[in-house]
Amino acid sequence: NAGVTQTPKFRVLKTGQSMTLLCAQDMNHEYMYWYRQDPGMGLRLIHYSVGEGTTAKGEVPDGYNVSRLKKQNFLLGLESAAPSQTSVYFCASSKMTGAQQYFGPGTRLTVT
Amino acid sequence: GEDVEQSLFLSVREGDSSVINCTYTDSSSTYLYWYKQEPGAGLQLLTYIFSNMDMKQDQRLTVLLNKKDKHLSLRIADTQTGDSAIYFCAESISDSSYKLIFGSGTRLLVRP
Numbered sequence: 001n002a003g004v005t006q007t008p009k010f011r012v013l014k015t016g017q018s019m020t021l022l023c024a025q026d027m028n029h030e031y032m033y034w035y036r037q038d039p040g041m042g043l044r045l046i047h048y049s050v051g052e053g054t055t056a057k058g059e060v061p062d063g064y065n066v067s068r069l070k071k072q073n074f075l076l077g078l079e080s081a082a083p084s085q086t087s088v089y090f091c092a093s094s095k096m097t098g099a100q101q102y103f104g105p106g107t108r109l110t111v112t
Numbered sequence: 113g114e115d116v117e118q119s120l121f122l123s124v125r126e127g128d129s130s131v132i133n134c135t136y137t138d139s140s141s142t143y144l145y146w147y148k149q150e151p152g153a154g155l156q157l158l159t160y161i162f163s164n165m166d167m168k169q170d171q172r173l174t175v176l177l178n179k180k181d182k183h184l185s186l187r188i189a190d191t192q193t194g195d196s197a198i199y200f201c202a203e204s205i206s207d208s209s210y211k212l213i214f215g216s217g218t219r220l221l222v223r224p
Binding site for chain 2 (some may be wrong): 040045058059092100102103104
């Protein structure tokens with residue numbers, strides 16, 4: 001039981017490049033979330049999903065897209081990366097709303 | 113709007129007690145959480161308290177909730193160097209319960 005895993009762990013992009021971050025969970029959780037963490041700030045919700053095939057916007061969705069084609073996977077895409085997207089990205093999952101969220105180890109992204 | 117605030121830094125001597133404080137604004141919060149983040153790692157749930165409780169104790173951890181003042185605290189007894197980390201307070205919003213609102217985190221430094 002690996003819990004929540006994220007790929008890759010680190011990435012450096014040039015402005016305008018695109019990439020996809022992958023989150024996988026093996027706990028059969030319905031809910032999945034993408035957050036970003038910036039220095040001196042708490043985690044901010046980018047997008048979330050309440051089940052396979054569904055996605056919704058969180059607090060800071062601009063510049064990101066997501067997909068949840070399979071229950072266990074939640075993908076976060078950056079179509080045209082900007083330096084403001086330099087951050088640490090965390091994926092989380094939970095069994096139901098309001099329940100404990102389990103976090104992945106994070107992906108550190110730098111956009112130059 | 114919803115907001116969670118924490119002090120940024122706390123330094124204690126090994127063996128002393130640590131008290132990390134948090135204030136929140138949403139009086140309809142259902143659960144309040146404490147997460148721990150060690151360097152380079154994701155967030156790990158330490159403990160949580162349901163909003164109709166005043167106190168919860170779990171081994172070295174004691175959570176106190178003052179609903180009237182919207183104040184949450186985490187006390188760590190007999191603080192060890194392994195407790196050095198960033199501690200995040202988070203509230204679960206009842207009207208849009210997919211979301212956790214995080215504080216900016218308190219960095220705890222335990223001096224030998």
